[in-house]
Amino acid sequence: MKxxxxxxxxxxxxxxxxxxxxxxxxxxxxxxxxxxxxNLYLTVTVSGDSHSVPEPKxxxxxxxxxxxxxxxxxxxxxxxxxxxxxxxxxxxxPRFLGVQRIPAITVxxxxxxxxxxxxxxxxxxxxxxxxxxxxxxxRRQTRQPAARQAAQGGAEPIFLKAEPDxxxxxxxxxxxLSIKFYTxxxxxxxxxxVPPSFKNLIAEDLPPVRNGETELNGVRYAxxxxxxxxxxxxxxxxxxxxxxxxxxxxxxxQVDPFDPNFxxxxxxxxxxxxxxREFNTEAIKLDxxxxxxxxxxxxxxxxxxxxxxxxxxxxxxxxxxxVNFSVTITGNGNLKxxxxxxxxxxxxxxxxxxxxxxxxRKEGDVISGKKTFTYILVPRTEGRRTxxxxxxxxxxxxxxxxxxxxxxxxxxxxxxxxxxxxxxxFNPAAAPGPVTPSGSDIRxxxxxxxxxALPRFAEGINxxxxxxxxxxxxxxxxxxxxxxxxxxxxxNPLLFRFRRARGEADRxxxxxxxxxxxxxxxxxxxxxYDSFMDYLSDKCGRKVSALTMKKATDLIKQRFPAAxxxxxxxxxxxxxxxxxxxxxxxxxxxxxxxxxxxxxxLLLELLEKELRx
Amino acid sequence: MKLLxxxxxxxxxxPAAAYDRSELAEFNDLYKTGRYEEALEGYRSVLAGDPANPxxxxxxxxxxxxxxxxxxAVLNYSRAFILDPRSPDIRANxxxxxxxxxxxxxxxxxxxxxxxxYYMLSDGELKAAALICFWLACLAGAxxxxxxxxxxxxxxxxxxxxxxxxxxxxxxxxxxxxTTSPFSEGGVVVKQGGARMLSGPGENFKTYASAPEGRLVRxxxxxxxxxxxxxxxxxxxxxxxxxxxxxxxxxxxTSK
Numbered sequence: 001m002k003x004x005x006x007x008x009x010x011x012x013x014x015x016x017x018x019x020x021x022x023x024x025x026x027x028x029x030x031x032x033x034x035x036x037x038x039n040l041y042l043t044v045t046v047s048g049d050s051h052s053v054p055e056p057k058x059x060x061x062x063x064x065x066x067x068x069x070x071x072x073x074x075x076x077x078x079x080x081x082x083x084x085x086x087x088x089x090x091x092x093x094p095r096f097l098g099v100q101r102i103p104a105i106t107v108x109x110x111x112x113x114x115x116x117x118x119x120x121x122x123x124x125x126x127x128x129x130x131x132x133x134x135x136x137x138x139r140r141q142t143r144q145p146a147a148r149q150a151a152q153g154g155a156e157p158i159f160l161k162a163e164p165d166x167x168x169x170x171x172x173x174x175x176x177l178s179i180k181f182y183t184x185x186x187x188x189x190x191x192x193x194v195p196p197s198f199k200n201l202i203a204e205d206l207p208p209v210r211n212g213e214t215e216l217n218g219v220r221y222a223x224x225x226x227x228x229x230x231x232x233x234x235x236x237x238x239x240x241x242x243x244x245x246x247x248x249x250x251x252x253x254q255v256d257p258f259d260p261n262f263x264x265x266x267x268x269x270x271x272x273x274x275x276x277r278e279f280n281t282e283a284i285k286l287d288x289x290x291x292x293x294x295x296x297x298x299x300x301x302x303x304x305x306x307x308x309x310x311x312x313x314x315x316x317x318x319x320x321x322x323v324n325f326s327v328t329i330t331g332n333g334n335l336k337x338x339x340x341x342x343x344x345x346x347x348x349x350x351x352x353x354x355x356x357x358x359x360x361r362k363e364g365d366v367i368s369g370k371k372t373f374t375y376i377l378v379p380r381t382e383g384r385r386t387x388x389x390x391x392x393x394x395x396x397x398x399x400x401x402x403x404x405x406x407x408x409x410x411x412x413x414x415x416x417x418x419x420x421x422x423x424x425x426f427n428p429a430a431a432p433g434p435v436t437p438s439g440s441d442i443r444x445x446x447x448x449x450x451x452x453a454l455p456r457f458a459e460g461i462n463x464x465x466x467x468x469x470x471x472x473x474x475x476x477x478x479x480x481x482x483x484x485x486x487x488x489x490x491x492n493p494l495l496f497r498f499r500r501a502r503g504e505a506d507r508x509x510x511x512x513x514x515x516x517x518x519x520x521x522x523x524x525x526x527x528x529y530d531s532f533m534d535y536l537s538d539k540c541g542r543k544v545s546a547l548t549m550k551k552a553t554d555l556i557k558q559r560f561p562a563a564x565x566x567x568x569x570x571x572x573x574x575x576x577x578x579x580x581x582x583x584x585x586x587x588x589x590x591x592x593x594x595x596x597x598x599x600x601x602l603l604l605e606l607l608e609k610e611l612r613x
Numbered sequence: 614m615k616l617l618x619x620x621x622x623x624x625x626x627x628p629a630a631a632y633d634r635s636e637l638a639e640f641n642d643l644y645k646t647g648r649y650e651e652a653l654e655g656y657r658s659v660l661a662g663d664p665a666n667p668x669x670x671x672x673x674x675x676x677x678x679x680x681x682x683x684x685x686a687v688l689n690y691s692r693a694f695i696l697d698p699r700s701p702d703i704r705a706n707x708x709x710x711x712x713x714x715x716x717x718x719x720x721x722x723x724x725x726x727x728x729x730x731y732y733m734l735s736d737g738e739l740k741a742a743a744l745i746c747f748w749l750a751c752l753a754g755a756x757x758x759x760x761x762x763x764x765x766x767x768x769x770x771x772x773x774x775x776x777x778x779x780x781x782x783x784x785x786x787x788x789x790x791x792t793t794s795p796f797s798e799g800g801v802v803v804k805q806g807g808a809r810m811l812s813g814p815g816e817n818f819k820t821y822a823s824a825p826e827g828r829l830v831r832x833x834x835x836x837x838x839x840x841x842x843x844x845x846x847x848x849x850x851x852x853x854x855x856x857x858x859x860x861x862x863x864x865x866x867t868s869k
Contacts, residue, residue: 440709442706442710443675443706445652445675446637455665458737461740462740469747472747472751472752476755476758480754480758486761
């Protein structure tokens with residue numbers, strides 16, 4: 001089901017999306033110059049990214065009579081993208097000479113508007129007059145009396161006649177209405193045709209306008225014939241209400257309508273010479289018979305003569321992929337009213353919505369064409385899968401019986417689709433195209449919980465107490481001082497030994513006293529002796545233990561002239577005592593070791609004052 | 614330098630990773646249905662607990678804009694911009710609101726890319742970046758001193774030098790922003806109809822100009838109890854306006 005969800009959503013949202021479709025319209029004529037007695041084809045093509053596009057609304061054109069000539073639709077579904085193009089064809093019959101304008105044509109789908117620019121048409125004089133400026137005089141002479149003859153004979157010089165080809169028909173059966181406008185006098189312009197309204201009928205124009213000449217009651221008339229196809233909606237009475245033709249009738253018949261130079265002569269006349277006259281027909285009543293009983297189950301009201309065919313856009317597919325399955329109904333009848341045939345039960349396919357396209361032709365005064373219904377089928381299972389025949393039932397009015405036709409079965413080879421295989425997505429608004437901003441506004445609100453991480457992190461950093469940021473500066477200063485100190489120590493080792501001598505000696509005395517308390521007097525004396533030698537060495541900058549006592553005291557005197565003789569004597573006494581105890585440990589009593597430590601401490605006090613750098 | 618490049622890359626990526634849905638969604642539903650007053654109240658309640666939430670300021674700005682209050686809208690968008698200047702939505706709406714009041718986010722004489730780079734980091738982020746670089750410089754310097762003479766010591770010394778330069782750059786950037794940005798030491802005219810600019814801090818001084826609602830102004834002096842001295846950079850004029858008619862951009866200094 002998940003696989004089909006996007007498709008389902010797209011189909012559900014289709015109508016909404018259609019409003020955003022990329023709509024465009026173009027209008028073109030088959031020629032830009034037309035004679036006053038000719039016709040031209042106007043083709044309006046509406047394209048969009050939707051399965052249905054709006055019909056163009058033709059502007060009011062007083063300078064042309066406009067007849068609907070049919071439509072042709074193409075619809076394509078490629079990778080889920082629907083594009084539709086419908087060509088509406090109109091036959092335009094000019095009413096005036098000169099440059100005539102087909103105004104801009106607008107289509108609007110409720111949201112989007114597209115405009116085709118106006119077209120200019122040059123309406124020239126009748127080709128007959130142009131091509132044969134020197135028509136035989138005899139012919140002109142034979143026709144000149146016609147108008148006079150009509151006037152003299154009491155016959156109507158201008159009249160209108162409407163006649164259906166039948167007065168009784170089935171609902172949906174084509175009835176052709178012929179409207180003929182006869183004139184035996186020249187007109188200032190081609191007449192304007194105002195179509196009739198209908199009751200219980202719908203109409204389709206059957207262009208082009210036929211022009212000709214005929215003789216009625218001995219009077220020669222020029223006539224224009226307009227045909228309209230009618231289709232009854234329901235059984236019961238139907239009515240063609242009066243129709244109108246408005247013609248500019250000249251007050252004086254100075255131009256013969258059968259004159260080869262009729263239009264030249266006509267243009268030579270001033271507009272003030274004509275008066276506008278309306279010609280109306282009587283209402284025509286029709287009898288619409290009910291359809292006979294016994295309609296097949298698949299009958300949906302189609303009347304006419306049809307064939308049906310079916311095809312798929314591919315012979316091979318994968319499960320989960322969309323296949324366009326088309327059923328085409330071709331034939332004569334009101335195809336606009338034909339509804340989609342119901343597909344048979346398709347257990348192997350998921351069937352989605354249908355789209356229809358319509359082509360209508362009006363050849364031989366018969367409404368014909370084809371209507372194609374495209375179903376989106378998504379194979380559920382793999383293997384050779386068949387779409388059974390599709391039935392289509394209609395009523396054939398000629399035979400007076402119901403018919404049922406059916407398509408050939410369509411077989412598809414379905415392979416297993418890949419996991420997460422491609423599904424069709426209907427995205428009518430996804431067509432690339434220029435984006436035209438129609439306005440501006442602020443952007444929508446956000447659902448985000450809090451500030452991004454970086455601002456939060458920055459906020460946390462900034463919220464730290466300011467004194468904390470002095471810490472790295474303090475560390476830097478400390479490291480700087482330590483580095484300086486280290487460098488100084490490296491550069492002056494003797495000075496550092498000189499300065500440290502007292503401290504180390506004090507630590508040695510403490511150690512010796514601890515040893516004495518522990519009863520280790522020999523070790524205590526050794527510590528004191530070594531400490532005293534180190535102290536003197538650090539102060540003198542030379543290893544004193546390698547000197548004799550005399551040389552050592554001389555060195556001290558030399559290095560520290562301020563050293564008193566008494567201090568030197570104290571040094572010699574302590575040195576001697578320590579040597580004695582150190583090298584004759586058996587004489588070192590505990591009390592004696594303690595005295596030596598005290599004496600050493602006192603001597604240090606004395607020497608620190610006298611042995612200064 | 615690689616680390617620096619990585620830092621700026623992460624700078625761009627980090628916001629996306631931090632987002633999740635929030636209580637704002639509840640008030641966004643009110644906004645969605647056109648109940649802007651109620652949505653605004655909700656956004657304000659969020660801001661009361663989390664004044665550093667740029668999304669809440671932004672959403673409040675949207676609600677105020679819908680309520681046709683361009684001044685407070687500009688104020689709220691500006692506060693969001695100060696907190697998260699890289700947000701495209703905030704930039705867009707601030708610019709939109711400024712244009713509605715005859716201003717624009719990016720001055721005409723400044724390339725948009727340069728403006729974006731200049732405001733790539735918020736003031737807070739710049740300050741934090743300066744602090745981090747300062748820490749790095751100090752610690753790397755200390756390591757350099759302690760490992761004096763060795764190869765690691767020399768590397769630490771170079772890192773300390775780079776960090777010190779970065780610190781100076783961040784400080785210079787921050788200093789430049791403080792002196793040139795309308796969002797630093799700035800305020801917004803929130804009074805409907807605009808704010809009067811007096812020649813002194815009191816009613817006995819002459820009114821000689823007015824600043825329209827939504828106008829970004831520079832706060833030159835906030836020392837007076839009732840008046841700010843404000844400057845209009847574009848026009849090059851300054852004057853005194855009632856504090857009740859001007860809201861400061863920096864949320865910490867505002868009275869909510």
